[in-house]
Amino acid sequence: MKSVRSPLVKTPIKAPTGIAGFDEITGGGLPHGRTTLLVGGPGSGKTVLALQFLAHGARACKEPGIFVAFEESSKRIAANADSFGWKLPELRRNKLFFMDAQPLPDLVQSGDFDLGGMLAALEVKTREMGAKRIVFDALDVVLALLPDTAAERREIYRLHAWLLAHELTGVITLKSGADDTSPISQQPFGFMQFMVDCAVILNHSVVLGVSQRSLRVQKYRGSGFDENESAFLIGNSGFEVAVAHTLSRVDAKVSNERVSSGVARLDTMLGGGYYRGASVLITGFSGTAKTTLSGAFAEAACRRG
Numbered sequence: 001m002k003s004v005r006s007p008l009v010k011t012p013i014k015a016p017t018g019i020a021g022f023d024e025i026t027g028g029g030l031p032h033g034r035t036t037l038l039v040g041g042p043g044s045g046k047t048v049l050a051l052q053f054l055a056h057g058a059r060a061c062k063e064p065g066i067f068v069a070f071e072e073s074s075k076r077i078a079a080n081a082d083s084f085g086w087k088l089p090e091l092r093r094n095k096l097f098f099m100d101a102q103p104l105p106d107l108v109q110s111g112d113f114d115l116g117g118m119l120a121a122l123e124v125k126t127r128e129m130g131a132k133r134i135v136f137d138a139l140d141v142v143l144a145l146l147p148d149t150a151a152e153r154r155e156i157y158r159l160h161a162w163l164l165a166h167e168l169t170g171v172i173t174l175k176s177g178a179d180d181t182s183p184i185s186q187q188p189f190g191f192m193q194f195m196v197d198c199a200v201i202l203n204h205s206v207v208l209g210v211s212q213r214s215l216r217v218q219k220y221r222g223s224g225f226d227e228n229e230s231a232f233l234i235g236n237s238g239f240e241v242a243v244a245h246t247l248s249r250v251d252a253k254v255s256n257e258r259v260s261s262g263v264a265r266l267d268t269m270l271g272g273g274y275y276r277g278a279s280v281l282i283t284g285f286s287g288t289a290k291t292t293l294s295g296a297f298a299e300a301a302c303r304r305g
């Protein structure tokens with residue numbers, strides 16, 4: 001599959017992720033030759049999504065990719081994704097390259113470094129393999145080592161400029177605090193969300209004991225997108241995003257006519273009975289006559305013929 005243009009509006013060229021629901025809500029994928037930010041709490045799926053994007057590009061779009069791992073070792077990342085069946089070992093021969101860029105302990109102590117050296121090495125690799133996609137996974141890990149905000153910004157701008165100059169489709173993943181409710185501009189590295197062309201926010205929460213994952217496209221320069229939150233799960237072959245299709249036209253008929261509930265006094269309370277065509281929910285604890293009440297409705301219907 002080649003990079004696609006949305007048929008409806010004139011939009012930037014898209015780099016498909018191969019994730020059906022996700023390519024649908026973004027109108028074809030991530031912005032080609034531009035930078036996308038993936039933000040989410042720990043375990044929200046940033047690394048899986050980013051790697052799936054690279055694997056799909058290498059496998060199906062003739063777009064070789066580079067994965068720069070700042071946090072976990074490339075060995076562990078590849079092992080974790082083994083069960084997804086993305087054929088990573090095969091792709092790694094010439095279409096997918098992992099660069100281990102975990103900061104060394106002495107670097108951590110000196111606290112004084114920049115991304116210049118790494119970008120120079122990446123430049124060589126990019127040319128060598130004709131890379132079109134690149135992921136910087138867990139950029140927060142290196143940014144946190146810099147002495148001050150000014151240095152952080154300097155390195156972020158350096159990286160952004162490098163990505164633009166090389167026309168690579170870039171993904172940067174960044175951890176957000178699990179319960180960070182402060183305005184974006186005050187969050188650490190929050191200004192990155194203003195800088196990039198596309199930003200996607202991943203959420204993972206537990207509601208009444210049930211795990212719920214969702215994602216939302218926060219911005220997409222130059223393109224329309226589904227602004228709603230979409231549920232997703234991480235299944236046997238990676239991300240699966242559910243797209244909520246809103247009905248543009250509802251054809252259901254509504255009626256003012258009443259039908260008897262089968263209980264005269266309940267009909268009085270309801271102003272004549274249930275509305276015809278309505279759905280009625282009867283709820284109550286065990287033994288509170290839900291079945292009996294439903295039975296009365298059925299019996300009345302039979303009496304009416």
Ligand SMILES: Nc1ncnc2c1ncn2[C@@H]1O[C@H](COP(=O)(O)OP(=O)(O)OP(=O)(O)O)[C@@H](O)[C@H]1O
Pocket residue numbers: 040041042043044045046047048049071080081082083084138175234235
């Ligand atoms: N091979 C797999 N099979 C099934 N589920 C997986 C697999 N790999 C990861 N997951 C699920 O995906 C979740 C998110 O993984 P991922 O490493 O992408 O999160 P992350 O956002 O990068 O987290 P962190 O900020 O800690 O790096 C895991 O917690 C796990 O539930």
Ligand SMILES: [Mg+2]
Pocket residue numbers: 046047048071137138
């Ligand atoms: Mg990760």
